[in-house]
Amino acid sequence: MSANSMPGHPGGGAGSGRMKNAVQDKQWLAEHPVSLKRVASLFRPHLGSVIAVVLLIIASSIIGLAQPFIVRELIDVAIPQSDIRLLVFGAGGLVLIALATAVLEVLQTWRATLMGQRVMHRLRTGLFTHLQKQSLGYFTNSRSGDVQSRLINDVGQMQSVITNSATSIASNLTTVVATAVAMVAISWKLSLISLIVFPPAILLARQTAKLRRAVTGKRQREMSNLTSLIEERLSISGVRLSKIMGTGPADAEAFADSSHKLIDLEMKSALAGRWRMATMSIIFAAIPAALYLAAGLPVTGDGMSIGTLVAFTGLQAGIFRPVMGLMQLSVQWVSAMALFSRVFEYLDTDQELPVAADPKQIDPARTTGEVQLRDVSFRYPEARKATLDQLDLTLKAGTMTAVVGATGSGKSTLGSLLPRLLDPTSGEVLLDGVDLKEYDPQGIASVVSVVAQESYLLHDTVRANLLWAAPEATEEQLWKALEAAQIADLIRGLPLGIDTEVGQRGHRFSGGEQQRLAIARTMLREPKVLVLDEATSALDTVTEALVQQALDELAVGRTTLLIAHRLSTVMRADHIVVLEDGKIAEAGTFDELVSLGGRFARLVQNSELASQAS
Structure with missing residues (x-):
């Protein structure tokens, strides 16, 4: 199932699961049937808890039914005959029954809730992990509300189904059967x-x-x-x-x-x-x-005795509520199955970035960082033509390759292939001669880092944002990265320093400051391959020069793919590639391309920074 089928489904939107009536749930189940065997498999590891809960429910129902029989004996025998012994035993029995049923109900709630939470934990973590493995294209074509709704609302409602609805059905059924038998036995x-x-x-x-x-x-x-x-x-x-x-x-x-x-x-x-x-x-x-x-x-x-009448009336009053609960069984069943179906649909989504059965591990210390693109093409599912078309390109280890071109030429898509945020539609992307598809994804992340045009910061402290990239980094290493990114002085000047909250999406800081924090975070990873996708686009000229110097130092000994519009940045590259309609139109050094008088030369002439290129 493709990601394109996600938007607009019945699971979408905040709280949408609660809004679905029985008709919609039935329609959903008709289109997305769910196997009872699969639902039962969720509870197989908790079979002991299931049996325990059922036994507690049965015991509670049976013990509770002893009350009307004791009442009948008290009214018909103990009180009229002044049987003190029977009266004491009967009154004590009523208290013990209330105590026993209360204890059993607490135990039942505890076991059912614990079982439900464990099942939900398994589902939540499984779904979250599965979604993490999807490509960027999956999330581009899916509404974030849909994903959040299934992960939080639908799974949360399944918890209610397991701990409340399921136990309620079992309790109601047991109570109705036992009460009906008792009613017939009495009259x-x-x-x-x-x-x-x-x-x-x-x-x-x-x-x-x-x-x-x-x-x-x-x-x-x-x-x-x-x-x-x-x-x-x-x-x-x-x-x-x-x-x-x-x-x-x-x-x-x-x-x-x-x-x-x-x-x-x-x-x-x-x-x-x-x-x-x-x-x-x-x-x-x-x-x-x-x-x-x-x-x-x-x-x-x-x-008929008065005791019989009183006992029967009590049983009759107590049977109506569980009967009403069972009458809603069909609605509850459809709603529960619809919830399971919606969650299973996400779990069954094909993984667009599959992991090899026996993935190769990457040793950062031995990785040279050479990247090769062999006959690489990429087409987005909804696009009429390929974004990248039979691209052949080699990024030599320790060199900087700049990619320029008009908007829509495929620059950012090319940059997304190196960290394997996307897989090519055809062709291969090789790191040290091995296809990225054969590597462990975590290994790729350890040697390939990206500083994107739009920085993303966690709603946490500066320290936490830096440690997100390098959890073991020391205080000295954190400040060294901030110094290199030309933002250490600003952080020191804040009242809380490095423990300052960055705010939602980093809005506590300006765009340029956010970008420099993102650069510092990337520096801590010390990648072998570095992708700079308009990394200095949000900086002013003075700050850009300072950060560019830091990036130049970071790029030493590392393979760097530089995506930029500013010629002042492109000039520093060892090799320049001009993309046009997903193909390499020109390639060479800065001087070679300028002297060639082709597309790159025209870009230089038309740029307001052409004076810096001379």
Whole structure:
């Protein structure tokens, strides 16, 4: 299954799993069926816990049913006959039953929750790890909300299914069966009367549940819309855009409109089915009335004792709720299977960057860093033509190769092939003569680093961002990297120094400062192969010169692929490649290409930095 099929699926959007009604879940399952065997396999490692929970549920239900029989003996025998011994044992029995059922329910909750959490942990980590192995193209074609929804919302709801719904079904089924047996044992005549009034009560309960589910779906959709407005309008980028565009009043009006809709939906949700529930209350009141009437009539009462009537009435009152729970079994089952299906769909997504069965390990100390591209082509799934077309290029170890060309010529795509963020559609990318596909991905990351045009910083301290690249780095090494990136003085001047929070996406710092922090982070990795994708694009001329000097020092002895528009940067390269429509149009040194008078020479002439190139 390709990544293109992801957007728009029923699992997408924050909280979308909660919004899906039974019809949508059934449609989803029809298109994405899930095997019961596969669902059961999730619980196979926890078979002991499953058995323990079931036994606890059965024990709790059976012990709880002893209460009405004790009540009957107390009313019919102990109290009328002043049997103190039976009275004490009966009263004590009621207390012990309450204590035993409470302890069993706590144990049941503990075992069920622990089992559910372990299953969810396995699913979450498996899904997260699987998604990490996908290519950049996968995430480009998938909405981040879809991924987050399945990883957090759908998996989270599955936890509820396991620990609540599953145990509730087992508990309800056990309770209904045991209670029905007890009712017949106490009085089969009264049992028949109870059956007469149950069908209309069950029908009304189902209608109420459907009505509430429909209203709840609308409320959840509007709540999701309200959440989206908050996330978009109150993020740093959203606030900045709002202030620039002057859309603050319009945004506030949109938020107020959505919030006002919620008032109506909340009212409907609160009142949904209230008249039906009132009717059900009347029916509930009529059931004991009918039982009392039947017990008093000579034909049906037949000398029935008061204790029998009280015990039966208690059983009858307690059986309705579990019966209603079982009536919702079909809806719960479809919803649960839909959740499993949505998560399994992501787990079944083909890995676009497969790992070799026996991957080769990379020794950074022995890696020379020579990179070869042999007959490399790359085409994005939705593109009409290839971004890179039969490219042959060698990046000699320890040299700097600059790639220039118009926007869309394939420069950044080429840069993404070296760290294996993408795999070529055809051809090979070799590191020290070995195809990158044969290496362990972690090994590639240890020798190939990228400083991209858009830097990304964690919402953490400067120190944490640096240690993310080199967890074992010493304080001295951190400051050395900051010095080399020409940002150490700025960091020292901050109140908290290197422990200063960078803010969301690094917005505590300017674009140029973010770029220099990203460069310092890369320096700590000491890569053998370095990809600089417009790495100095956000810097002013003075700072660029300083950082460029640091990058030149970093590039010594390393294979460097430089993607840049500024000729002041390109001039430092040992070799220059001009890309045009994914092909190499020209290649050579700076002086060679200028003297050639071709495409590169025209780029130099048309550049505002041409004076620096002379």
